[in-house]
Amino acid sequence: MPFINFATKEINCKIVYYGPGLSGKTTNIKWIYDHIKPENRGEMITLATETERTLFFDFVPIEVSNVRGFKVRFHLYTTPGQIIYQASRKLILKGVDGIVFVADSQEERHDANLDTLDDMIENLKDYEIDIEEIPLVFQYNKRDLPNILPVEKLRADLNRWDRPDFEAIATKGVGVLETFKEITKQVLKKLKK
Amino acid sequence: MLSLRPEEDRKLRDLLTRLNEESKSKIVLLIDKSGQLISRSESPAFSSDDVTFASLTAGNIAASEALSKLLGDKSLSHMFTETEEEGIYMILIAGKYILVSIFDKRLSNLGIVRVKIKKYYREIEEILKAVEERVEEESSIPTEIDVEDIDLDTLFE
Numbered sequence: 055m056p057f058i059n060f061a062t063k064e065i066n067c068k069i070v071y072y073g074p075g076l077s078g079k080t081t082n083i084k085w086i087y088d089h090i091k092p093e094n095r096g097e098m099i100t101l102a103t104e105t106e107r108t109l110f111f112d113f114v115p116i117e118v119s120n121v122r123g124f125k126v127r128f129h130l131y132t133t134p135g136q137i138i139y140q141a142s143r144k145l146i147l148k149g150v151d152g153i154v155f156v157a158d159s160q161e162e163r164h165d166a167n168l169d170t171l172d173d174m175i176e177n178l179k180d181y182e183i184d185i186e187e188i189p190l191v192f193q194y195n196k197r198d199l200p201n202i203l204p205v206e207k208l209r210a211d212l213n214r215w216d217r218p219d220f221e222a223i224a225t226k227g228v229g230v231l232e233t234f235k236e237i238t239k240q241v242l243k244k245l246k247k
Numbered sequence: 248m249l250s251l252r253p254e255e256d257r258k259l260r261d262l263l264t265r266l267n268e269e270s271k272s273k274i275v276l277l278i279d280k281s282g283q284l285i286s287r288s289e290s291p292a293f294s295s296d297d298v299t300f301a302s303l304t305a306g307n308i309a310a311s312e313a314l315s316k317l318l319g320d321k322s323l324s325h326m327f328t329e330t331e332e333e334g335i336y337m338i339l340i341a342g343k344y345i346l347v348s349i350f351d352k353r354l355s356n357l358g359i360v361r362v363k364i365k366k367y368y369r370e371i372e373e374i375l376k377a378v379e380e381r382v383e384e385e386s387s388i389p390t391e392i393d394v395e396d397i398d399l400d401t402l403f404e
Contacts, residue, residue, distance in 0.1 A: 057249045057283040061256030066283045094402050097299045101306075110306060113282075115298045118402060129282065129302060145309040149281020235399050245248075 055149045056245055065126045067241050068149055072174050073156035074166035075135030078195040078224040080112050082156060083130045085230045087114045094118065108134040111146050128238060135170065144177045152189035152241040154233055156224075157212055159194045159202040164211070171212055185215065189240030192219035193233045198226070248382065249279065255378050256286065262367055262374070263288040270363035271355035272348040273333070277371070278304055279344050293349070300347075308337060308345055327357060336360050340372050 057066040071079040080100070087098045096115035103109050112132040119125050133143040147153075155174065157167045178185055192213045194205055205221060213219050218236045222229025251259070259277060267275040267288035274290040276297060282305035284297055312323045325338040334357055336348045346368075348360045 055248055055279075055281060055283075057251075057279065057285065059251045059256055059285075061251060061253040068281055068283070090402055097296050099299055099303060110310070113299065113302045115302075116402070118399065127298070129298075131282075131302075141313055142310070145306070145313060148305075148309065149279065149283070238399060 056151055056241075063124045065124060065245070066129065067126065067151040067238075067245070068129045068131065069152045069154065069237055069241065070146055070150045071130065071132040071154045071156055072143070072147075072170070073133075073135055073195075074158055074163060074170040075107070075137070077135060077156045077158040077163070077167075078222070079132040079135060079156045080108055081224040082154070082193070082195075082222075082230050082233070083112055083114050083132055085224060085227050086116070086130065086234055089227065089231075090116060107136060108132055109139070110134060110142050126242070128241075137169075140173060143173065144180065147174075147177050147181060147183075150181075150183070150188070151244070152191075152237045154191050154193060154237050155212065156193045156195050156222075157208055159196045159208060159221075160199055161201050161203050164203060164208075167208075167212060189237060189244055190215065190217045191233055191237045191240070192217060193222045193224075193229060194219065195222045195224050195229075197221045197228070198223045249283075249285075249378070250382055250385075251285065251378060252381070255374065258374055259286040259371070260289065262371055264290075266363055266367045267348075269366075270348055270350065270360045272350040272360060274349050276301065276304070276347040276349075277340075277344060278347060280305055280308065282306065285344065304337060304345055304347055308339070334360070336364075338364060338368075340368065341375060344375060346371065 071082055073079050087095060094117050099113040101110040114130045116128045117125055131146050133146050175185060194208045209219060220229045220233045224230055263275045263277060263286055267290055274293040275288040276284060277286040278284055278301040282302040284301035287297055311326055315323045328335040332352060334350050334352050336357060338346050340346055350360055
């Protein structure tokens, strides 16, 4: 749910990076954090285990000012991908304005992609969010690894709503910005409606 | 969508500032459950990042609420976290918003904070209710915001 403050001229939107464990959700927002101008970002928060697996969520606030003096603040969150954190994932989706589904392109991780997508659909239903309506972008990550599925296969199995999708190598920043720009564009467009 | 008009923002800010002064808190924040900072007291001395604080508070409340549900309780109404020097008291308003007081334990205590919150609780709740009713009546975002103007390309180095 976007929040607009007309006194401080701020618009706040929540974007969640969702996907199976180790698909690269944290890598995506870490890359954005590292490459954004310091004046446009807040502190990055990571709630992770000792082995750097996301335990609850990562969070990065990003601020964009526009010419009419309105500031848009995007709050980027990642969910914990591991199966055991199902309950935590649902909590993070509360009030979401846009979702990036980060899929792992490796063949052996495809079942995890499909299970996580089902889990996301269920969680959205519980919040009465219509997946047909919510801004959604797919990212097929790890395109540099061997044993990856063709994009057509990933698209057919995951992107059932024909949403914009991108190939990515998040560790190198490939496709990260494109994905981020697309989801913010969709979120802002929805706001206008 | 939730929005605050300047007069609503001022009312909330005034109330939170009064509450902050009377409870001798460092800062009082009003947050929604999805982690957005809605308003805060005028507390220039508070230097932490309030936006980040809001997102962590919402996460904290969400996890505790889920825990209380697991235990079979209906809902969570308030929470208290203590660090060596500070107390953080969080109370839910209308099940949707979180009012947070951060106080220095040498200058205030949980009892004072709770009494003072009780004094202002209803008033804050009423303002939020009025805001929701107004938002309900408005169909779309006003024309003064032109989202086309927003240029993401300038964001990155």
